[in-house]
Amino acid sequence: MDKLIAEEELPGVSVIITSKNDAEELEKNLPFILEQDYPNFEVVVVNSGSTDETDMVLKAAEQKYTGLYHTYVPDGADAVNEKKLALTLGIKAARYDVLLFTEAYCRPCSSRWLREFGKEFAQKGNEVVLGYNRLHVEKKVAGRRFIRYDNLLHHLKFLSMAIAGKPFMGLGRNMAYKKALFFEQKGFSSVLNIEGGEDDLFINRVGRKKKTGVVLSPAGMTESGIVDSFSTWKALKSKYNYTKQLYEGFSAHLFGWETASRYAFYMVFVALLLYGVTRSNPIAIGVSLLLFLARFLVQLATINKSGQLFDGKRYHLNLIWFDVVQPIINQRFRLYANRRNRGVF
Numbered sequence: 444m445d446k447l448i449a450e451e452e453l454p455g456v457s458v459i460i461t462s463k464n465d466a467e468e469l470e471k472n473l474p475f476i477l478e479q480d481y482p483n484f485e486v487v488v489v490n491s492g493s494t495d496e497t498d499m500v501l502k503a504a505e506q507k508y509t510g511l512y513h514t515y516v517p518d519g520a521d522a523v524n525e526k527k528l529a530l531t532l533g534i535k536a537a538r539y540d541v542l543l544f545t546e547a548y549c550r551p552c553s554s555r556w557l558r559e560f561g562k563e564f565a566q567k568g569n570e571v572v573l574g575y576n577r578l579h580v581e582k583k584v585a586g587r588r589f590i591r592y593d594n595l596l597h598h599l600k601f602l603s604m605a606i607a608g609k610p611f612m613g614l615g616r617n618m619a620y621k622k623a624l625f626f627e628q629k630g631f632s633s634v635l636n637i638e639g640g641e642d643d644l645f646i647n648r649v650g651r652k653k654k655t656g657v658v659l660s661p662a663g664m665t666e667s668g669i670v671d672s673f674s675t676w677k678a679l680k681s682k683y684n685y686t687k688q689l690y691e692g693f694s695a696h697l698f699g700w701e702t703a704s705r706y707a708f709y710m711v712f713v714a715l716l717l718y719g720v721t722r723s724n725p726i727a728i729g730v731s732l733l734l735f736l737a738r739f740l741v742q743l744a745t746i747n748k749s750g751q752l753f754d755g756k757r758y759h760l761n762l763i764w765f766d767v768v769q770p771i772i773n774q775r776f777r778l779y780a781n782r783r784n785r786g787v788f
Contacts (some may be wrong), residue, residue, distance in 0.1 A: 447627070448562050448566060448675065450482045450775070451482075452565045452575075453481070453482060453483065453487075453558070453561040453565055454483075454539065454541045454561055454564050454565055455483040455484060455538065455539035455540070455541065455637065455673075456481065456483070456484040456485075456539055456541045456542075456543050456560065456561055456619075457484070457485050457486075457487055457537035457538060457539040457541065457542050457622075458476055458484065458486045458487065458543045458544075458545065458557075458559055459487050459489070459530065459533040459534060459541070459542055459543070459544050459545075460476075460484070460486065460487070460488045460489070460536065460544075460545060460546065460547055461488075461489045461491055461529040461530055461546075461547075462488055462489065462491060462493060462497055462547040463490075463492060463493055463525075463534065464492040464493045464494060464495045465493070465495075465497060465499045465547035465548065466493070466495045466496040466497040466499070466500045467495075468547045468548045468668070469488070469497060469500050469501065469522070469547050469621070470500050470550070471488070471506075471550070471668075472547065472549065472550040473488075473500075473508075473511070474506055475550040475551050476505070476545070476551060477508040477510060477511060477717055478549070478554065479551065479554055479556060479557045479558075480554045480557075480558065481554055481558055481561065482540070483539070484510060484557055485510045485512060485537070485538055485539065486508075486510055486511050486512070486537050487512050487513070487514070487533045487537055487579075488501055488511070488512075488513040488514075488516050488527040488533075488547075489513070489514055489515070489516060489530070489532050489533040489536075490513055490516070491516040491525055491526070491529040492516055492518065492529075493769075494526070494651065497710065500592075501513040508610035512536065514533070514536050515532075516528055516529045516532060516534055516770065517595075518539060524631075524635060525586050526639075526641055527630075527631040527634075527635065527641045530544075530631070530641055531630055531631065534622060534625055534630075537610055537622060538623055539622070540622045540623060541560070541564050541619060541621060541622070541623070542619060542620060542622050542625070543560055543563065543618075543619040544615045544616075544618055544619065544642065545559065545615070545617055545665055546615065546667070547614055548667055548668055548669040549576065549617070549665045549667050549668075550665065550666055550668070551664075551665055551666075552577065552630065552661060552662065552663075552664040552665060552764075552779055553662040553663075553664075555662040555663070556662065556663055556664075556665070557786070558662075559658045559662050559663030560572050560574065560619050560658055560663060561573075561662050563619075563656040563657075563658060564621075564656075567616050567654075567656055568654060569648070569654050569655060570620060570621045570624050570653040570654050570655070571610065571612075571618070571619070571620045571621075571624070571646065571650050571653050571654070571655040571656070571657060572618065572619045572620070572655070572656045572657070573601070573602060573605050573610065573613045573614075573618050573646070573655065573656070573657050573658070574596070574617035574618060574619075574657070574663050574664060574665065575598050575602065575617060575658070575659070575663075575664045575665075575669055576614055576616035576617045576660040576664065576666070577594075577664055577665070577666040577669075577753065577754055578590060578591060578663050578666075578667050578669075578670050578676075579666050579667060579668045579670065580670045580676075581670065581671050583671075584670060584671065584672055584673055584676070585673050586673055586699050587662055588758075588761060588765075588771075589765055589768075589769075590665075590670060590676050591754055591756060592746075592758065592762075592765045592769070593765075593769055593772075593773075594754075595678075595746070595749060595750055595753060595754060595756075596629055596746075598614075598753065599614070599749055600698050602639070602657050602659070604694045604697070605655050605656075605657050607656050607694075608655075608691075609651070609694035610640075610641035610646060610647075610650035610651060610655040610694075611649050611651070611690055611691070611692055611694045611695035612644075612646050612650075612683075612687070612690065613642055613643060613646035613650065614642055614643065614644075614722055615642030615643075615662075616665055616667055617658075617664065617665040618642065618646065620646075620649075624649060624653065626650050628645075630649070631645060633645075633648045634648070637686065637689065638717070639682050639683075639685065639686050640686045640689070641692075643687070644686050644689060644690070644691075646690075647690045647691060647692065647695060651691075652693050653693075657750035659752070661752065661753070664747070664753070670699060672709050677776060677779070678766075680756070680773075680781070681776050681777075681778050681779055683772060683779035684776045684777040684779075684780045685777070685780035687777075688711070688777070702770045705766065705770070708734075708738065708772075709767065711734075712734060712735050713729050714728055715730060715731035715734075716728060716731040716732070719731060729742075739762070739763065742762065743759075743762055743768070745760065746762060
């Protein structure tokens with residue numbers, strides 16, 4: 444267990460949010476951020492060319508919350524780098540050295556969100572801290588359970604590697620790093636000419652060289668309310684399916700071997716089972732079924748333990764189907780992302 448930490452030991456935190464036509468989301472989610480149980484923090488919102496009521500919402504919120512500050516992206520910003528420019532402006536405007544990033548469509552899962560991140564910097568001397576982002580998927584969305592499973596598995600991969608001291612990415616919906624680190628790396632210069640990459644690629648470039656922590660407590664999670672259709676999730680996934688091809692380091696590509704071994708197992712299982720059936724060999728049939736059952740039970744226990752912690756969800760026989768189709772769907776999304784971005788890079 445973490446030792447208790449005094450209020451004065453907690454670092455000041457600047458929460459950075461960029462917004463483009465997110466007035467409704469900001470109005471719903473900002474109070475959850477601005478009313479955090481934390482002694483010293485601010486929220487910086489960068490309005491990136493919004494044409495809705497974002498400016499009005501922010502000005503009204505500033506009348507109520509003294510810890511809120513907002514600024515603007517200048518007109519005519521490069522579309523490819525608009526997000527990075529907005530983040531850079533927010534970082535430069537930030538008063539504190541700990542920068543905690545989330546999105547307008549996200550809200551903290553508890554009032555202790557900032558504390559969970561703050562103590563990772565205060566107690567452990569981390570320069571980068573990664574967290575979990577839960578997806579709120581509306582009931583009408585096709586493949587709802589699979590979407591949650593995919594999000595869980597994605598987080599388990601990059602958070603487990605960060606715990607092992609081999610971080611290879613982070614998500615801008617719930618991650619933090621030191622302001623000094625940003626300027627030490629000359630901002631987003633290493634990913635400037637790439638659409639996206641302001642979160643995952645940036646952490647891939649700097650996290651492997653810096654002390655990185657992970658927030659696993661449910662109190663330190665955020666929740667996204669953005670997934671209202673399968674196409675919305677597809678767009679969200681495709682962004683990272685493109686940039687993941689640009690990750691550096693062995694740990695970033697380790698899970699490609701996991702996918703290969705997954706299908707190798709299924710091929711061996713089917714081959715052994717068919718051999719046993721066609722040759723009337725009960726030993727071969729028994730061994731194949733025993734191997735399949737053993738793998739499934741271990742996987743089920745692992746996924747359900749993590750699912751209960753992060754999402755409060757459990758999986759059953761549907762896990763077998765999800766396990767088979769997930770790499771196929773990811774590959775389809777990767778091809779879609781490559782076609783979509785071919786004219787940009």
